[in-house]
Amino acid sequence: MLNADVLILNSGFVPIRISSLKDAICLLMSDKAVPVLEEDRYVRSPSVSIRVPSVISLVDYSSFPRRRVAFSKLNILYRDDMQCQYCGERFTVRDLTVDHIIPRSRWTQVTGKPMTEGFSSWQNIVCACRWCNSKKGSRLLHEVGWNLPREPFEPEYMPYIVLSMDKASKKGWLPFCTFNVRLVHMIH
Ligand SMILES: [Zn+2]
Incomplete structure (x- = not known):
């Protein structure tokens, strides 16, 4: 039972990580955290009996870990919400690619910059379905008559807990999972 998971919130009730029950109990015993949601069972040792926590909140930690979002294909797809930025349809990862808005062969001519400056960047890459990607080829957007729904940007933040x-739902964590958490539907 000491392997059960506990949701750890900062002092502002933002979820920051999931820990083992053992770690959570250590935090509670050392007064570094307080229980927020408890289960109907107890952990007992010869000297103490403590209700099993499901959610605890840290007393002295109000910030949350930030990390720069890694530049990767998957994160481009997440940024664009799995939606092809050319046709607007949603696809599964299998049918999605990342496309350079200004293609390699045109970069320097169009922007006057070397390839190392911005060609492979958040601003020049969007999520595209493989059909739109191949239809566009090495043309520019105005040459195919397409518009982007929004300017591509570097995300400042990605949810920390997936x-x-x-x-x-089973653990009663849903009310706490509003910020810093990405809830995903698993296929059984
Ligand atoms: Zn498309």
Whole structure:
């Protein structure tokens, strides 16, 4: 049972990580955290009996870990919400590619910059379905008559905790999973 998961919130009730029950109990015993949601069972040792926490909040930690979003294909797809930025349809990862808006062969001519400056960047890459990608080829957007729904940007932030909806629901964590958490539906 000491391997059960506990959702750790900062002092502002933002989820920051999932820890083992053992770590959570250490935090509670050392007064570094307080229980927020408890289960109907107890952990007992010869000297103490403590209700099993499901959610605890840290007393002295109000910030949350930030990390720069890694530049990767998957994160481009997440930024664009799995939606082809050319036709607007949503696809699964299998049918999605990342496309350079200004293609390699035109970069220097169009922007006057060397390839190392911005060609492979958040601003020049969007999520595209493989059909739109091949239709566009090495042409520019105005040459195919397409518009982007929004300017591509570097995301400042990605959710820190990825959690299955099922688990969050079973553990009673859903009310806490508004910020800093991405809930995903797992396929059983
Ligand atoms: Zn498309």
